[in-house]
Amino acid sequence: MTSLFRLRALSLLLIPVALSAQTGGDIPSKIAALEAATKSAQSAGDNAWMLISAALVLMMTGPGLALFYGGLVRRKNVLGTMMHSFILMAVVTVIWAVAGYSLAFGGSSPFVGDLHFALLNNVGSAPNPDYASTIPQQTFMVYQLMFAIITPALISGAFAERMKFSAMLLFTVLWSLIVYFPMAHMVWGKGGLLNASLGGKFPCFDFAGGTVVHITSGVSALVCALYLGKRVGFPGPTLKPHNLVISFIGACLLWVGWFGFNAGSALAASGLATSAFVATHFGAAAATLGWIFAEWIENGKPSVLGAISGCVAGLVAITPASGFVKPFPALLIGLCAGVVCYLMVTRVKAKFRYDDALDAFGVHGAGGTLGAIFTGVFATSAVNDGFKDAAGKVMALGAIDGNGGQVLNQLVGCLVAWLLAIVGTIVILKVCDMTLGLRVSKEQESEGLDVSMHGEEGYIFES
Amino acid sequence: MKKIEAIIQPFKLDEVKEALKAIGIDGMTITEVRGHGRQKGHKEVYRGQEYNVDLLPKVKLELVVSSARFEEVVKTLTAAARTGKIGDGKIFVYEVAEAIRIRNDDRGESAL
Numbered sequence: 208m209t210s211l212f213r214l215r216a217l218s219l220l221l222i223p224v225a226l227s228a229q230t231g232g233d234i235p236s237k238i239a240a241l242e243a244a245t246k247s248a249q250s251a252g253d254n255a256w257m258l259i260s261a262a263l264v265l266m267m268t269g270p271g272l273a274l275f276y277g278g279l280v281r282r283k284n285v286l287g288t289m290m291h292s293f294i295l296m297a298v299v300t301v302i303w304a305v306a307g308y309s310l311a312f313g314g315s316s317p318f319v320g321d322l323h324f325a326l327l328n329n330v331g332s333a334p335n336p337d338y339a340s341t342i343p344q345q346t347f348m349v350y351q352l353m354f355a356i357i358t359p360a361l362i363s364g365a366f367a368e369r370m371k372f373s374a375m376l377l378f379t380v381l382w383s384l385i386v387y388f389p390m391a392h393m394v395w396g397k398g399g400l401l402n403a404s405l406g407g408k409f410p411c412f413d414f415a416g417g418t419v420v421h422i423t424s425g426v427s428a429l430v431c432a433l434y435l436g437k438r439v440g441f442p443g444p445t446l447k448p449h450n451l452v453i454s455f456i457g458a459c460l461l462w463v464g465w466f467g468f469n470a471g472s473a474l475a476a477s478g479l480a481t482s483a484f485v486a487t488h489f490g491a492a493a494a495t496l497g498w499i500f501a502e503w504i505e506n507g508k509p510s511v512l513g514a515i516s517g518c519v520a521g522l523v524a525i526t527p528a529s530g531f532v533k534p535f536p537a538l539l540i541g542l543c544a545g546v547v548c549y550l551m552v553t554r555v556k557a558k559f560r561y562d563d564a565l566d567a568f569g570v571h572g573a574g575g576t577l578g579a580i581f582t583g584v585f586a587t588s589a590v591n592d593g594f595k596d597a598a599g600k601v602m603a604l605g606a607i608d609g610n611g612g613q614v615l616n617q618l619v620g621c622l623v624a625w626l627l628a629i630v631g632t633i634v635i636l637k638v639c640d641m642t643l644g645l646r647v648s649k650e651q652e653s654e655g656l657d658v659s660m661h662g663e664e665g666y667i668f669e670s
Numbered sequence: 671m672k673k674i675e676a677i678i679q680p681f682k683l684d685e686v687k688e689a690l691k692a693i694g695i696d697g698m699t700i701t702e703v704r705g706h707g708r709q710k711g712h713k714e715v716y717r718g719q720e721y722n723v724d725l726l727p728k729v730k731l732e733l734v735v736s737s738a739r740f741e742e743v744v745k746t747l748t749a750a751a752r753t754g755k756i757g758d759g760k761i762f763v764y765e766v767a768e769a770i771r772i773r774n775d776d777r778g779e780s781a782l
Contacts, residue, residue: 447714447721506715516717553718566717 246341250334253341256476257350263467264353268360269293271464274457275519276364279565282449283655284368285665291363295379299356302383307355308348310388312338315398317408319389324348337397337405339474350471351391358387358420364565365428369438369652372660374643378635386423386631390624394419401620404594411620412586412604412613414483415472417527417579418624425572426628428563434636435645437562439652446564451512458515462491465522469529482590483529487522490529490541494521497545505553513549520548520570524578531586531604540581544574576621583617671766671779672740676731677705677759678751683729689750690733695743697782698733709757728759734766736779 273292280288299307306325312335314321324330332343339347359379366375393399394413401418403410413419440446448454469487473480498517499509524544525537532540552569563569586605588594594602603610639645646652651659658664678686683700690698704725711724735743744761752758771781 442719444721446719448716502715506718508715510715512716549718557718 250341253339253475253477254343254346256480257339257342257346257471257474260467260471261346261350261353263464264350264357264471265296267461267464267468268353268357269296271457271460272357272360274453275461275515276367276454276457276565278450278452278454278457279364279448280368281446281655282666283657283664285449285657286663287372287656287660288363288367290372290661291367291375292360294376295356295360298376298380299359299383300352302380303348303352303355307383307388308351310384311351311355311391312348312396315396315406316392317398317400318393320392320396338395341475347474350474351395354416354420354468355383355387355391358416358424359383361420361424361567361571362428362431364567365432365563366435367564368656369435369564369646370431371644371647372656374639374645377643378639378645381635381638382427382632385635386427386627387419390419390423390627393623394620401616401623409616409619410613411579411616412531412582413527413579413620414530414582415469415526417523417575417582418620421523421526421571421575422579422621422624423628425568425570425575426625427632428567429561429572430629430632431636432561432563432568434633434640437560438564439649441562441564442557442560448512455511455515458518462518462522465491465526469522469526473530479530479591479593485534486529486532486537487525489534489537490525490544491518491521493538493541494518494524494545494548495541497521497542498549499545501546501549516552516566516570517545517549520544520574523548523571523574524581526575527579528582528585531582531591533585533587533590536581536585536607540578540585543581544577547577548574576625579617579621579624580614583614586613671734671769671782672737673732673734673764673766674740674743674747675762675764676747676751677703677728677761678731679753679758680727680729682751682753682758683731686731686747686750689746690743693742693746695733695735695739698731700732701730703728703730707760726757734769734782736782 269292273289276292277285277289304327306322308327308330309322309324310320312320313323313325327348330344330348332345334340334342335344335347359382362382363375394401394411396402397405399405399407401407401409401411401413403412411418438446465487466484470480470484473483495514495517498520499513502513503509521541521544524540528537528540548570551573552566556563556566556569582605584606587608588601588604591604592601594604596602605613636645647656647659680702705728706724706726709726711722711726714721714723733743740763744763747761768777769779769781770777
């Protein structure tokens with residue numbers, strides 16, 4: 208026993224001697240090595256989280272949105288509807304590689320990027336310090352790609368069950384080029400008109416895509432629904448969802464995937480990511496309750512479709528705010544989104560009788576706008592201290608911080624998104640209508656898109 | 671021989687099957703069907719859009735029995751399928767001209 212103690216005491220005495228022998232007086236190079244090691248550790252942590260986030264966001268489109276939308280249509284359109292989401296995972300990826308990433312994140316002009324990153328030139332494992340200084344630019348590139356995929360997929364909820372597949376492809380390619388890439392650049396790109404941190408004229412806070420993703424897709428969805436016209440039989444007794452069980456699974460996948468969408472938008476495995484994760488979850492929870500209680504009061508029954516629609520509405524509304532607000536404002540934003548989106552898809556849609564088949568506008572357009580405005584109210588530097596003035600002082604963010612003018616900036620952001628979505632979508636629909644024709648024939652519509660567009664059926668009982 | 675076609679509540683199927691088995695009736699064909707008689711349907715609401723569902727899920731049970739056993743079978747079936755409420759279903763009975771077992775060309779009641 209005593210000899211063991213002696214041995215330990217001796218080894219303790221020897222440590223400083225060994226250390227000084229190692230450093231050999233070369234402290235600066237030792238510090239440099241330590242700094243490099245710290246940086247590489249941080250990069251490894253951030254990169255791991257961002258790669259997982261990118262995969263989570265892809266999971267939102269397929270299978271998340273594909274299941275959610277697929278269950279809401281009639282059985283004869285289930286494959287066609289799922290294909291709308293899945294095919295974008297392929298199509299947008301190719302456009303993104305050729306020019307999309309560059310048009311969104313290249314250069315520093317106010318409205319659209321340049322071709323500096325075209326064909327993914329200059330996009331490698333070195334970070335792009337303008338956007339994310341601790342992860343490879345390729346990680347940032349592929350993460351942002353997943354957003355570009357889901358956004359046009361959201362629109363497909365409005366033109367479901369009646370659009371030609373060829374027209375849908377042309378529409379989404381043009382829509383990505385004309386609406387999405389410019390909007391992404393304006394809000395998130397360096398020097399973009401609405402960029403809050405990299406020199407925008409109207410700094411609009413949009414943490415994860417309230418304007419870029421949800422307003423653009425939701426408003427374009429409304430334009431599509433109006434332009435294409437109603438489905439045969441709308442509104443009427445034949446348009447019931449065919450399988451709410453798969454919609455339910457889809458919604459659950461969306462909820463989980465949304466952590467990658469919002470918390471990933473911190474672009475690092477940071478405290479801000481945690482804060483966005485928490486706000487996201489709280490928003491979804493409160494909106495679920497908001498929707499079903501509104502429904503319970505109005506119809507006498509809280510439905511499962513109401514609960515899952517509410518959760519998506521909350522996730523949409525909290526998206527722009529997620530990296531800016533505390534947990535209780537997140538609950539409030541979610542609750543409002545649940546009730547407002549419920550009224551949009553029931554009262555407002557019934558009054559104006561547009562056939563937004565799966566409520567892409569009612570949920571994403573309305574929820575996105577609501578969330579963008581609320582962000583201007585509840586954004587606080589207590590959550591996000593990344594915005595500093597010229598003197599390096601942390602800036603007041605939203606009205607709650609005393610910066611009431613931010614609400615105006617948010618409104619400008621919404622206005623730009625709405626205008627670009629409306630004008631862009633009308634022009635693109637006209638082009639598609641004149642070249643390919645937008646709608647399937649009446650016979651094809653009654654036969655269903657699965658057989659008429661793809662030559663197959665989702666459910667085959669005799670095999 | 672008589673064919674008994676019974677349209678019953680789906681949740682009564684197991685009870686009916688057990689009761690028939692107890693009196694020695696094994697063969698039957700069942701189908702999931704939708705329909706209604708005097709029973710009214712119900713209202714469903716999907717995102718505010720109301721749908722009246724008046725064709726309700728039922729189970730159709732078909733079996734062919736010898737004329738001698740027919741009354742006993744119907745009595746057993748009715749007793750097992752009855753709840754006493756509207757929507758319990760109906761039984762239709764037909765005369766059967768012939769029965770043939772595909773496996774070995776048995777004819778008549780021996781094919782049942």
